[in-house]
Amino acid sequence: MKRILLLGGIGEALAIARQLPSDAIYSLAGLGKVPSDLPCQVRVGGYGGAEGLARFIEDEGIGLLIDATHPYAAQISANAARAAQLAGVPCWALRRPGWQPGPGDDWREVENWQELIAALAPFRRPLFTLGREPLQHLHEIPAHQHWTVRCLTAQPPVPRAEILGARGPFALDDERALMARIDCDVLVSKNSGSQATEHKLQAARERGIPVLVLRRPELPEVECAFASGSALLESLAAGGLLRYEENCSG
Structure with a gap:
């Protein structure tokens, strides 16, 4: 064998x-x-x-x-x-x-971090679900934005950012509640295709907010x-x- x-x-x-x-x-x-x-x-x-x-x-x-x-x-x-x-x-x-956008979705694909930051410029309250990568850029947060970063390990808050430690699966009601609490106006996500984390896409659709998707x-x-x-x-x-x-x- x-x-x-x-x-x-x-x-x-x-x-x-x-x-x-x-x-x-x-x-x-x-x-x-x-x-x-x-x-x-x-x-x-x-x-x-x-x-x-x-x-x-x-x-x-x-x-x-x-x-x-x-x-x-x-x-x-x-x-x-x-x-x-x-x-x-x-x-x-x-x-x-990967996931596929459906009716009512506003997905905007970006190639890398530089394209992502440029695409984020019009927004105020992004929710990052990219893992740890945004933690390397907390010093770059524009004055008009407040970031919420969800990754595996929580960290103390920093100016204009909240770092949440959480592991999926994430229930739809919890995703709705999180986006409402932080007044999220854009979701930032990888296209992982995981059933454990896809409810965030439905929550974004219901809020009528765009999703910036990092290309695979x-x-x-x-x-x-x-x-x-x-x-x-x-x-x-x-x-x-x-x-x-x-x-x-x-």
């Missing part, structure tokens, strides 16, 4: 890890909560780029690398694809589809790409690579 190295970073990755055999390794960068109840091994920390990851794959006898990192973790995905090539093992990837990065091609965790699990089960194959039927 191939030994599996699963690079995690999204909720679906944890669901996959719960089905892996005891010799598999679930790898996390170290941000957020580290699970302690998995049947497989857990590793926390980096590898030193593609070459370091390739050495780890070879040293540990890994036969299959699975990239289930965040859709915006472009560098990690690039390292994973390159490391698999160097080590001569297949790389599978979970490529979750290009990700490398791999041997097999899956649109859902369940599809990936089914393929693992078909290859006899799961701890409990019966859990993956359907």
